[in-house]
Amino acid sequence: MDFKKTKYGRFMNNRVPSDKRYQPTEYEHAANCATHAVWIIPSILGSSFLYFLSDDHWETIMAWIYGFGLSGLFTTSTVFHTVSWKKSHLRTVEQRVHMCDRIAIYFFIAASYAPWLNLRELGPWAWHMRWMVWIMACVGTLYIFLFHERYKIIEFIFYTAMAAVPALVILSMHDRDGLFELAIGGAFYSLGTVFFKSDGLIPFAHAIWHLFVAMGAGTHYYAIWRYLYTPGSGQVKTSR
Template sequence: QGPSLPTLTLLLRALDFRFMNHRVPSNCRYQPTEYEHAANCATHAFWIIPSILGSSILHVLSDNQWETISAWIYGFGLTGLFLVSTIFHTISWKKRHLREHCFALPQPRNCYYYQGLNGLSYSPRLNLRELGPWASHMRWLIWIMATVGTVYVFFFHERYKLVELVCYIIMGFFPAVVILSMPNTDGLLELMAGGVFYCLGTVFFKSDGRIPFAHAIWHLFVAIGAGIHYYAIWRYLYRPDALEGKASR
């Protein structure tokens, strides 16, 4: 006869404990398992080199000052997102005695306020396209929103997770709605699609202790969203044969 039901239950629980720890109270930090730590590092480290290459392509394709500046800002943020996230998760994994001092470093979630669905993802479009009446204010408003979000996370990290999550989503979709007022909406579908992936990823962001490797899965959604946004920027703002008015500028 095969193993009894209680034996199977114990086996499944043992596997869960190996790949996933128990959930923690809302005001405490979840402690990943060794496997989850490794996955958290790998799922963003993999994208560091592609982000550098992608940023370099935008720089090469730039043919005026604003395009060059936008390429540098966006490329710095895109690469910094994956680099800082990888460093932070590596320290959390390998240097656990430094875990409490990690707040002295730029935290990954702070970078998401700048890169994910906020400042850097929208800056190239706001800098290089003709702006509508609402979008003209969004050039500086997205940076105010990103700064406020970063300050909030720095002082209240892990204390009000639901508030942090709601702000993350609002700050992601608000600039996309404003872009609807712009005369040229090419690429809006890709921007919205990237935003959907970011927001779907928050389901896993809130599932530590319920779904194994939940945080790493969230990382993958962030990477997919960033990739879609990069494609929209490359295709509609930098690719030479995609810009009808580029030759006339």
């Protein structure tokens, strides 16, 4: 398919219809890869740090779950954008990796909530949300397998709903420490969606979205480290 260059030349191609996938320029491809690849090692190291700070088996389990979700997000994103950049004849592989990239987002959201839902004393709905968040991730995964790239607005709504619904339970925390950081991280993700939907309108829009994701994830990591794993933070484990 022939994409005419915009006035930004090598920095952005023309916008495409909603039922088509935007084709980044070479520079945008490189930026898309770099802006998430750079966080793979820090996410693994940060997750390992939480593991070594764990005081009991539940903190250890949550560190593993959160760590896999965090590092998995940056890794699958980087692999997808690399394959997409160098795909040549790998169109089927690109499709499969793209699906993995989308699925990783669902499980990253669930993994990001897991420490708060399991290591903090919450309101009466907390017990249900501990498993509901994973049910939502599985439903999202099924949706990807059945309708990948067919109804993009519905997929976007699914991601937004999954990110917002568990937050209502988090607000029931008796200990409010960390709530400000959680809100700031959520604001980064929300602002980033403006760029997520701006390919062909703003040069490097997707790479900018990646940076907002990194800032949101970094803020939430800080909150988990500071208020759930730092010695003397005073977290209260939920009863089981």
